Amino acid sequence: MRRRKHRNRPIVLGLTGSIGMGKSTVARALRRLGVPVHDADASVHGLMTRGGAAVRAVEAAFPGVTEDGAVDRKLLGARVFHDAAALRRLEAILHPLVRRSARAFLRRAARSGLAIAVLDIPLLYETGGDAQCDAVMVVSAPRFVQHPRVLARPGMTAARLVAISARQMPDKQKRARADFVIDTGLSRRHALRQIASALAVLRRRHAIRCPGERS
DSSP: OOOOSOTTSOEEEEEEOOTTSOHHHHHHHHHHTTOOEEEHHHHHHHHHSTTOTTHHHHHHHSTTOEETTEEOHHHHHHHHTTOHHHHHHHHHHHHHHHHHHHHHHHHHHHHTTOSEEEEEOTTTTTTTGGGGOSEEEEEEOOHHHHHHHHHTSTTOOHHHHHHHHHTSOOHHHHHHHOSEEEEOSSOHHHHHHHHHHHHHHHHHHHTOOOTTOOO
16 A cells, blocks of 8 residues: 555546456445545546547548548557567557546546545556555456456457457456455455445545545
8 A cells, every 4th residue: 555645636546357357347336335446447538539639630640541531440459469660659649648637537526525435447557657646446356257257258268359359468467466355356346345345445544534425
């Protein structure tokens, strides 16, 4: 658990987890408990829709991937998925914009007097995003739960899952580095208890009460 450098801002809780671990479910649960969540994936989607701040730069770097003023994510994905250099070019465009969005989110949370705010970042550790967090929550599940979840997604294949997993820090390492681990492999109720317990620990350690949260 890291110390907050500035007491006039909320505790920043990083939320991460490998593909198929149930991170989106945990993010929804946090929102229902009154904790605001900045979704990095949703931010990227907004940046690439019509009028999005990244559309021109993405088209300049990858000509032909836009249509009607928006980035065609399938076309873009086909260009970068198996090309590490292309992926790095794309990340160089998107990551600064997502970080700017996250900073604005934290400023709004601070102005609203919220005590905890969550940064939902799939590649939190891989991109060094944990450095801006006071604590990190890792969502995890056994492989026999994770793989069927992922392979049930439209267009997903075993080979694609292997390629995606190769870009992510192994779950074991994430768990070892986490302040809190949420296991979604048992039951929804079990996961919700773990989430509530983690928030209670944050409140106790920082001597706060989070507005809108249910105990």
